[in-house]
Amino acid sequence: MTAPDSPSVASSKRRDGSHAVENAGRGPVDQLENSLDPELQKLAAGWTEPHLLDLERLSPTELTTILDTASFFKDATDNCKRKTDYLQGVTCANLFFENSTRTRNSFSLAARRLGSDTVEFTSSGSSLSKGETFIDTAKVIEAMNVDTVIVRHSTPGAPHQLAKNLDCSVINAGDGPHEHPTQALLDMMTIREHRGDIAGLTVALVGDISHSRTARSNIWGLKSLGAHVIVCGPSTLVSKQWEELGVEVAYSLDAILPRCDVLNLLRIQFERQATRPFPSVREYALLYAMNRERMSRAKGDILIMAPGPINRGVEVTPDVADGPHSVILDQVTNGIAVRMAVLWLVHGAGRRADTPSQNG
Ligand code: CP
Secondary structure, three states, rough: OOOOOOOOOOOOOOOOHHHHHHHHOOOOOOHHHOOOOOHHHHHHHHHOOEOOOOOOOOHHHHHHHHHHHHHHHHHHOOOOOOOOOOOOOOOOEEEOOOOOOOOHHHHHHHHHHOEEEEEEEOOOHHHHHHHHOOOHHHHHHHHOOEEEEEEOOOOHHHHHHHHOOOOOOOEEEEEEOEHHHHHHHHHHHHHHHOOOOOOOOEEEEEEEOOHHHHHHHHHHHHHHOOOOEEEOOOOOOOOHHHHHOEEEEEHHHHHHHHHEEEEEOOOOOOOHHHOOOOHHHHHHHHHHOOOOHOOOOOHHHHHHHOOOOOOOOOOOOOHHHHHOEEEEHHHHHHHHHHHHHHHHHHHHHHHHHHHOOOOO
16 A cells, blocks of 8 residues: 555646646546556546445445445544545535534544545524525535535435535435435444454344434445344334345344344434334333343354444443443444545546546
């Protein structure tokens, strides 16, 4: 691996962070890939989409490209700590119409680790309260010379609408209960780091499946990479219909526990529920919380994950959340790496789509 601006390549930086190579015998021809580290050149070739809207439509190659690119950036930035200039001159905008701690801040950090400028939009305090529409608001932000918009919205399909209405790249940071692609990618990156491979593992998503965008994105991604996926929770939050997605449906955590390599413990999303799905939080915890006693019946190398926010004592007890099997904070760090990868890949693909073919 070489440094971001390897002196072995004679290049000058363009506004969008690509390099104009001047010694290739063809003048200052855009040669984004040719001026990069060979490992990144190969990764860039595996990605052609200017947007990341969901994982449902991604191939195993595309998923692996993102995960490999994230690992590259994690190494290249000393565990996501160091700044680079891979996206110098690029502007990324966070458009968050729903609350967030992890996703929003890690997208901001990821953009800055790549040398990008950032714009932070939150719906509270914005001109939405004066009647401006969602699309008009996004167009206003785009008109500030923004290259990539990262959107979180409570309405499923909101990022897809923006992709149709804007010229810039769009990344889905969570659309209602539909998908949360970068969350599932960081979950998969964490599993891969600890297990080497996802294929052949049994991964259980436990809790509020019906309202979970994390569950949907994890199902598409994990299945595509060869994992056996179990969705587990009370019947009010997991219906048998989920089997149509090719997953196993279970109602007893105790019954599936000995088979699980990974448990991803999902928060109960009371804010998305019209009625309470179980008699009491205490009863839910009794049946589904990962606690010390259940850990004693789990595989010796089980990974405990949670997308967060975690509710201690509901889906996981503090000793397990903070214990040796927990990789919850690794997930957070990997969130920066995955988001660096996605920002870099979609920007490069969008730029290539705008650039006339070198043969043309
Ligand atoms: N996991 C997740 O999306 O967390 P935030 O809501 O804090 O972004």
